[in-house]
Amino acid sequence: MNLETEKLGFYRYSSPQTFYPLAGKMLPWFWVVATLFGIAGLWVSFFVAPTDATQGEAYRIIFVHVPASWMSMFIYIVMAAWAGIGLALGTRLSGMMAQALAPTGALMAALSLLTGSLWGRPMWGTWWIWDARLSSELILFFLYVGFIALQAAIDDPRRADKAGAILALVGVVNVPIIYFSVIWWNSLHQGSSVSLTRSPSMAQTMFAGMILMALCFWMYSIAVSLMRVRAIIVERERNSEWIRAEVKYAVE
Amino acid sequence: MQWNSATEFFAMGGYALYVWGGFGACALLMLVEPWLVRRRMREAMLNLRRLNCADNTDH
16 A cells, blocks of 8 residues: 555645645745736836837736736636546546636636726727627636536535536637637737747837736736635535644644 | 836826726736635634534534
8 A cells, every 4th residue: 555655646735635734835935926026027017118119108008918818718728627637537636726726717817808908998999899809708707707606506516526627628629719819810909929939029128027927927826726725625624534633733 | 217207107108097907907806816715714714613613512
């Protein structure tokens, strides 16, 4: 038995009991790093990046709009991956991770839509348009909300995990649709300013600001999701000995 | 730096509503979310302690 568990050392962290204290230890560090990236990112966004030649100061919305949009898609993929692992292997922590990520993903999708709307108004003259990029991002938001609502509607957490996982996995198709929508369809939305295959089509300082803000949003998402997964563990494991002991020691 | 005064900075070239609205919404929601999660954690802990107490008085 010892040999088996030795070999599976990595899987140790797939149990809520071992992950709970680990997440607690990691949490403050993610908050610190998120804050540092946030300060640096805001500094570059407002005081280093120059005024845009065509959009004036309005373009500065990019520094929150792009990070929020990236995170909304990235979190969905991570959430679906956890849900899929849970469905395939039956590991308990996976479902909790997916559940912890969904509200933060929904928040990022909402921020992406909101900041996009605030950017579209002065630049395109409209808050909203039923365009491929905007509509598919709205669908992403609804997928998050649907996932949360579906899980909330099922009392048995293990069944809720399974139902949620299927929804999450089916919805993953939407992510590449969002990403490539500006290429596949005629869109009012501008093409991507950043790509892996060519150098960014923007000033280096603008690019740096965007990356710093994206790192801030990323670290924030990890921190807040770790917080939430700990709360979910406490809620779901309330009948197990170890969490009772954990709380006991936390008080005394 | 491209700002000559604080007024110019806050005016954002006439796009104050959009720029500050966007950044403000992000800042607000990114403060509210951790606060809500913290409250959820506190409540879960309280519940657990209540369960612990209930079990101890059973004996």
